[in-house]
Amino acid sequence: MNDEIILDTKLVGEVTGEFFVPSYQRGYRWGKDEVTRLLEDVYTNGNKNYCLQPVVIRRDGDRFELIDGQQRLTTLFILLQYIKREFKPRIALKYKLSYKTREKSADYLDHIDEALADSNIDFYHIYGAYKAIDNWFNAQTDSVVVADDIYGYLVKYVKIIWYEVGENEDAISLFTRLNIGKIPLTSAELVKAMFLSHDSADNMDREKQEEISLQWDNMEKELHNDSLWYFLTNSTKNQYQTRIDLVLDLIAGKQENTREKYYTFFRFDEMQKEQSLDEIWRKIQQTFLILKDWFENHELYHKIGYLIASGMTLHQIFELSENKTKDAFNALLDDYIKSSIHISGNYSELSYEKPLDYKKISTLLLLFNVESVRQNGEHTQWFPFDKFKYSKGSKVSWSLEHIHAQQSEGMRTQEVWKEWLKLHIPSVEAVSDKQDELIQSMQNAIDNAKLERAEFDNLQQKVISLLSVSGNTEYLHSIANLALLDISDNAALNNATFDVKRNVIVEMDKKGQYIPFCTKMVFLKYYTPSAENQLHFWGQADRVAYVQAINTVLADYLSEPITLEKEEA
Known part of the structure; x- marks a missing residue:
């Protein structure tokens, strides 16, 4: 930050002097939308302090070179001209604008005339802004009162951030950064300038x-x-x-x-x-x-x-x-x-299928993950909020995923059906060596140029039956069968059985992809006692152990333990 910078805020009514627009800038170009938005912002803000974007200037003798802020300063000038002409002839305009290469534009600003609007591109846009202001006031119930209010707001409450750079500043380079580069001054830069500007030197060495x-x-x-x-x-x-x-x-x-x-x-x-x-x-x-x-x-x-x-x-x-x-x-x-x-x-009464329940279960499982890491780490492990929120240049969208799926949500195309069958062949082979006929049928379906929905549904049910254990259906959408996972864009994997998801998650983990701690523990069967552990399935013992783990970790926060009453009965 340059120590020659002078930073201040000035009420619109306090802005004085001549501002000239250098040749490297184009002329005035604001349209109806920008002009109307400025009017609306000033009017709706009312008698509260309001700060417009910075006007960046450089002193040049008795004038100021207007490096950035031409559009805003010109629009305010046109607005004041309009109020003076139509409502308050006695008010004085304390500043003026001139142009290094477009001298007639300064005269036109002082005498805006519809008859000359089409004779010059600058005149066209200046008159367009004037007309937009006129239309806005005419749309008000009492334009006289509104004009009085807006003038009062401009004089008493609306401020311009005054950012004056030193005479040695490269104005063209700064203009390029602020306009062509579309990198506006930030609040942080302006606050920093408070401490480092020329004016601050009086109070700080x-x-x-x-x-x-x-x-x-x-x-x-x-x-x-x-x-x-x-x-x-x-x-x-x-x-x-x-x-x-x-x-x-x-x-x-x-x-x-x-x-x-x-x-x-x-x-x-x-x-x-x-x-x-x-x-x-x-x-x-x-x-x-x-x-x-x-x-x-x-x-x-x-x-x-x-x-x-x-x-x-x-x-x-x-x-x-x-x-x-x-x-x-x-x-x-x-x-x-x-x-x-x-x-x-x-929590056992909540369902994945109900939006409000979905949100509550998601929040609980987030806390389960965070608390598990905190309690497990003994000050050595920290939950990675950065990986949880942001990955590969974009925000991560976590979803509730069924640990073991038995439905076909979102599976509507042949490509997705065939992908589902491909994912499940290794699991079918792993759980039984007597499924040659089923595996061959699955492979034939994958190779079929036109796989029919009925054929896929029939094969899917056989596979799910083989890879599932009894009692899964009634707990399909309960917290006992849900975990946080970022696979929401993959319909085939979304609807996969436990064993398939476990294999995929292990591969994701090997590649360094972030998997929430508790989700990983679920698919590694961490919570299930070894005597009851069936590697390829997600059943009653797994659900009971999973819910018990949630109850233990969140004992200080749950109003009451989560129950699985039907299974306990």
Whole structure:
């Protein structure tokens, strides 16, 4: 960040001077949608503070070279011209725009005329914006009152972020970055400029500024550790241009549904009116260190990580921690974890087929996985929230999968039927050496150019019957037959029997693909006592052992143990 930068916020009514648009920029090009959106934003925001995107300028004698912000500043000028002409003739416009290579455009801005609109491409767009403003006001119930309101908002509440670079700044290079490269200034860059700008030098010596710059970059670097990042947020890294924005948004109290892009910078700008820059910087450091402490604490890491992964925000959890002892904070986290899985009734009554039940079972199994790793690890194993949330450049979508499937959901094409048969031949061969006829029928069906649905259904039932044990049907959609797995895009595997899925999951694990801890344990028969362990099947003993494991691991959080009443009877 250049130490010649001057950073400020100015009310629209305080913007004065001449802004000239250099030759390397095109002319005014905003259309109806952009103009109307600006009007709507200003009007609906009302008498609350509102910050527009930065205007980037460079002083050039008595004028300002307008590097970025031409479209916004021009639209505001046209709006003020319209209000002056139609409603408030006594108001004064305190700034003006000129153009290095399009001198007539400046005159046209002062005297917008429909008759000249088609004589020049700039005139055409300027008049189009003026007409869009006119149409918007005419659509209001009382345009006089609305005009008075909007003018008042612009003068008293709407601010422009004033980003003035030094005279030695390469304006063309900066313009290219901000416009052609489509890389706008972020709130983080603007907050950083608060500490490092020329104006800040009056309150902070150069050595301190250099120290802040180094520490700032170190924080950003640490937040690029995906283990830390995905512990703190469910947002993909592409949703933040700089990761330190997460910390700054937290301090600013920015909610996820906040529409204002520069809300965080605006809040920090307000802070410096009441606190010194040193105090604000200490707040940033302290907040980051609290987050790191949570990350490095084995118990807090798993509890907070689970709550964020299951839907709570970092902002909510940070609020819970404020002014709390460590024990009180831990107790609050436990309460929220209990609440996250609480249901009226017993988990054995929930069904995969009901959307609300599906969500509840998914949340419970996530907690089962997180807690299993925490309790099993004894401070040496940590649940990998980064792998759970993000893989191969995209967000992972985990689904509930049947441990043993007995249905044909989503299997509608010959390709999927044949793939299902191919997957099951090795398992049929493994469980019995007397199935030559069935295996040959399966191979014939695979080789058949036109496999009929009836033929596939008949073969599928024979295979399922061979690879299943009694009692599976009634528990097909219950928690005792469900695990978290990312194979939702593979219909054949989705509908596979236990043995096929087990073989596939073992291969996925060998290749380094992330499999949730408890899902892996299920398919390795970890929970089933060895005396009752049938390697190729998923039956009553397996279900009972699986549910018992869930009850044991989540004993502190379940309202009541999960039961399998029908099997116990």
